[in-house]
Amino acid sequence: MTQSDRYVPPEQRRGRGALSRDTGRFERHRRVDVADGWDIEEEMPALRTEVTEERPRSLINYVSSPDLSFDRTINPYRGCEHGCIYCFARPTHAWLGLSPGLDFETRLVARPDAADVLERELRARRYQIAPVAIGTNTDPYQPIERDRQIMRACLEVLRAFRHPVMIATKGTLIERDIDILSDMAAQNLVRVGITITTLDAELNRRMEPRVPSPTRRLATIRRLTDAGIPVRVMLSPVVPGLTDSEIEPILSAARDAGARAATWAMLRLPLEVAPLWEAWLDEHYPDRKSRVMSKLREMHGGKVYDAQFFKRVRGEGAYAALIAQRFTKARRRLGLDGDLQPLDCGLFQRPPRAGDQLSLF
Template identity: 85%
Template sequence: MTQPDRYVAPDLRRGRGAQSRDCGRFERLRRVDEGDGWDRPEDDPAVRTQVSEERPRRLINYVSSPDLFFDRTINPYRGCEHGCIYCFARPSHAWLGLSPGLDFETKLVARPDAAEVLDQELRARRYRVAPIAIGTNTDPYQPIERDRRIMRDCLKVLLAFRHPVMIATKGSLIERDIDVLSEMAAQNLVRVGITITTLDADLNRRMEPRVPSPVRRLATIRRLSEAGIPVRVMLSPIVPGLTDSEIEPILTAARDAGATAATWAMLRLPLEVAPLWEAWMDAHYPDRKSRVMSKLREMHGGKVYDAQFFKRVRGEGAYAALIAQRFTKARKRLGLDGDMPDLDRTIFQPPFRAGDQLNLF
C-alpha cells in the first residue's frame, strides 16, 4: 500500500479521519516532510485541534444550485472536527491554503461575531425572508460548539426575528438547544435533519471518528421528536459495497425513534476528497475498495465523481436506480414518505432595538 504524501502515523492522529496533511489544489509548491539530517531520533508531535478566529463582514451565503431546495446558508465554523473521511466540504479548506486532509479536521476557524453579523443582515431593508440552511457545509454542532456556543447565539437571533431555519447535523449537542428549538417549532420556524450513515459502531468509528455513535444519534432523534421538533433522517452518504445493505434497517430504526421523513444521497468524492477516500479504503477496507470504486465509476460515466447538477448527489445508471427504488419502497412502507411542512415566512419581524423609531401604522 502506497502511503499518501505528508502521511502522519496512526498513533499521532488518533480519532482522526484523514491520514495526511497533503496540500490543497491552489498551492503553488508541494510540502514534503524530511528529516533534518541529524542522527538523533526525534519525536513527531501528535495532531491537535487548533482554533483560530475570523470576523466576517457577511454571514449569509446565497446559493443558486438547482440541486438544492434552499437558496441561502450560514456557517458558524470553517472546518469540522467530526473528521468524516468522505466529507464533500473538505476541498473548501484549500481556499484557506490548508490541507483538505488533516487540516480540515484539526485547523478550525470559529466566527465569534456570527450572531451580531446575522442580526445586521436580517435588518437590511433589501432583505427578503426565506429559510436559512445551517449544516450544509460544516457541522454547527461539532465538538468546539460546546464551549464556543456560536450556533446557539445564531439560533437566538433567528428566534428573535421569527426567521425560519433548517438544520442538518450529526451532533448530539443539538439537544442542548431544545429550549430554543422547541419554541421555534411551536411557531413552525424550524426543522432538523439528523444524518445516520451506518448502524455499525465499528464502521462509524473508522469513517466518522468524532461523531456520536449511531445509537446516540437515534436517541437525539427521539429527544427532538418528543420535544415537538420535526425531524427527518438523512442517509448520507450511502456507500456502495459498504453501507448500501443498511438502507432498510436505518430507516426502520429512525422511524421507531420518531423521525417523520427521510432523504438520501450517494457518496460524493469531489477534488481532494477522492484520494483521501481511496487512502482510507486502503487502510481500513482494502478488500472492498475495488467494488466501491467500480460502483462509483459505474454511476458517473467512468469517473469516480461527476459534478453535473442532478447527477452529482445520486448518480445515474442501473445501480443508482436500484438504490433509489429500495429507498423509495422502504420509506413508503415505513410512513416516512411525506413532505415536512413548509416553514412559516409570514411572521418574520425584526425586533426593536433601543433608539429605533416606532411605525405609526
C-alpha cells in the same frame, strides 16, 4: 498502500479520519516533511485541534444550485472536527491554503461575530425572507460549538426575528438548544435533519471518528421529536459496498425513534476527497476497495465523481436506480414518504432595538 509525501503515522492521528495533510490544489509548492539531519529519533506528538478566528463581513451565503431546496446558508465554522473521511466540504479548506486532509479536521476557523453579522443582514431593508439552511457545509454542532456557542447565538437571532431555519447535523449537542428549537417549532419556524450513515459502531468509528455513535444519534431524534421539533433522517452518504445494505435498517430505526421523513444521497468524491477516500479504503477496507470504486465509476460515466447538477447527489445507471428504488419502497412502507411541513415565512419581523422609535400602530 501508496503513502503521500505528507502521510501521518496512525499514532499521531488517532481519532482522525484522513491519513495525510497533502497540499491543497491552489498551492504552487508542495510541503514535504523531511528529517532535520540529526541522528536522534523523536516521538512526534499527536495532532491537536487548533482554532483561529475570522471576522466575517457577511454571513449569509446565497446559492443558486437547481438541485438544492434552499437558496441561502450559514456556516458558523470552517473545517469540521468530526473528521468524516467522505466529507464533500473538505476541498473548501484549500481556499485557505490548508490541506483538505488532516488540516480540515484539526485546523478550524471559528466566526465569533457571526450572530452580530447575521442580525445586521436581517435588518437590511433589501433583505427578502426565505428559509436559511445551516449545516450544509460543515457541522454547526461539532465539538468546538460546546465552548464557542456560535450556533446557539445565531439561533437566538433567528428566533428573535422569527426567521425560518433548516438544520442538518450529526452532533448530539443540538439537544442543548432544545429550549430555542421547541419555541421555534411551535411557530413552524424550524426543522432538523439528523444524518445516520451506518448502524455499525465500528464502521462509524473509522469513517466518522468524532461523530457520536449511531445509537446516540437515534436517541437525539427521540429527544427532539418528544420536544415537538420535526425531524427527518438523512441517509447521507450511501456508500456502495460498505453501507448500502443498511438502508432498510436505518430507516426502520429512525422511524422508531420518531423521525417523520427521510432523504438520501450517494457518496460524493469531489476534487481532493477522492484520493483521501481511496487512501482510507486502502488502510481500513482494502478487500472492498475494488467494489466500492467500481460502483462509483459505474454511476458517473467511468469517473469517480460527476459534478453535474441532478447527477452529483445520486448518480445514474442501474445501481443508482436500484438504491433509489429500495429507499423509496422502504420509506413508503415505514410511513416516511411524506415531507415535513413547509416553514412559515410570514412571521418574519425585525425586533425593535434599544433607542428605536416605536410605531404608532
